[in-house]
């Protein structure tokens with residue numbers, strides 16, 4: 001195992017997209033930022049120099065951070081931000097996971113331009129559980145604004161409404177030639193007939209799930225969220241913000257040019273989206289310059305296609321890093337997730353209709369970040385008053401599982417602000433039913449858990465019904481992941497073992513929902529032995 005060291009120089013720079021110049025915050029002068037390559041078992045050290053005008057943190061999305069919670073990165077959860085002009089070194093070991101993950105800023109909306117791939121290959125002497133691809137290619141899907149993204153977010157929060165739509169989707173930072181002035185900003189992949197390519201697809205978009213497709217080619221999914229899956233052949237990949245998908249593409253079609261394309265999956269346009277499509281070109285060696293073939297993407301609201309993709313994925317039982325489903329459950333949680341309204345009692349006034357603005361909650365608790373100390377510091381140094389360990393196990397409404405409208409219960413509309421978290425004993429197994437509500441909008445919330453991967457036992461539409469739905473649990477070979485797209489107007493059941501002490505954030509990965517409060521955290525206590533206790537913070541941990 002090696003020590004892999006990187007320096008991130010984060011600063012503002014001017015780039016040109018969609019016919020205009022725009023100042024963005026970026027890492028090492030590039031968009032996306034650098035791709036990090038490690039092998040399972042390596043230690044990654046990243047020196048982050050914040051030369052931007054904003055507070056910054058970097059999160060290593062999906063990394064387990066075993067005994068290294070200080071390096072996880074969510075602002076005010078595991079650290080105070082890296083102030084402009086200062087630095088912090090993230091150091092952690094990467095074990096028990098292989099595949100595609102990514103890193104991104106975890107403060108305000110900076111992750112719109114501060115992101116990159118993190119690729120974990122098997123350690124030397126180990127191989128993939130599928131035929132070795134001839135080449136590996138990161139495909140990072142993103143979202144682009146013709147505006148400063150921090151301003152876009154602040155405007156949305158101040159107005160109480162939704163944010164402005166982005167102006168383009170991107171592939172590896174490039175909008176593609178359906179957008180104005182983007183002919184030369186179209187991602188291009190050269191392939192050789194007969195060869196196989198591992199596409200490491202990452203959805204780094206802020207607020208939209210995406211459909212991704214390659215014209216005329218089948219895709220074989222072999223991993224999601226850095227967990228191997230049983231190979232699954234499909235012609236469309238559905239990917240929510242935060243998720244990754246490793247797919248094999250064999251250049252088995254007639255020599256020619258083919259587009260890859262992505263556009264939103266939005267069950268209903270409650271999440272703003274701009275209706276447009278990003279695309280890149282796959283060119284076979286020896287192809288003549290005829291017009292590339294364009295794939296037909298599913299309709300924006302094609303929920304059956306999205307559900308088919310997600311519910312057909314299974315884990316690669318007994319494959320590398322496979323973890324069997326824990327069969328004993330210590331803590332059962334039933335959690336509503338969804339949007340609501342806020343009467344602005346906290347800030348006094350807001351400009352939304354009737355003095356209201358959008359808000360969001362989990363079990364009627366609308367999460368608020370602490371401001372004076374990070375939650376992890378409060379945990380480690382036993383400081384009171386930063387969070388309370390009283391997150392409700394159940395929503396305050398009585399769920400009539402047979403009544404399809406209960407997730408409309410209006411008592412969940414105005415959720416109080418809260419800093420409540422769930423305390424877990426070391427190694428406790430948690431089962432969570434995540435139930436989407438339908439108060440303001442019926443939509444699909446990609447829920448991301450830091451620090452752990454969970455098994456996805458079942459998912460479905462309408463209200464979760466324990467008697468009926470427990471029979472659908474896959475306890476044999478479920479997919480394991482770090483982000484679950486809870487189906488629109490539906491539910492998902494996940495299970496994980498809290499085998500890592502620290503404070504672990506859980507939130508909707510639609511960036512607009514997080515500041516509205518669609519978040520909570522788990523505080524996992526130290527274990528009994530020195531090897532199961534969180535070490536003290538690194539000396540350069542930023543202070544508030």
Ligand code: C2O
Pocket residue numbers: 059061074104106242448450505507509
């Ligand atoms: Cu990818 Cu808490 O984030």
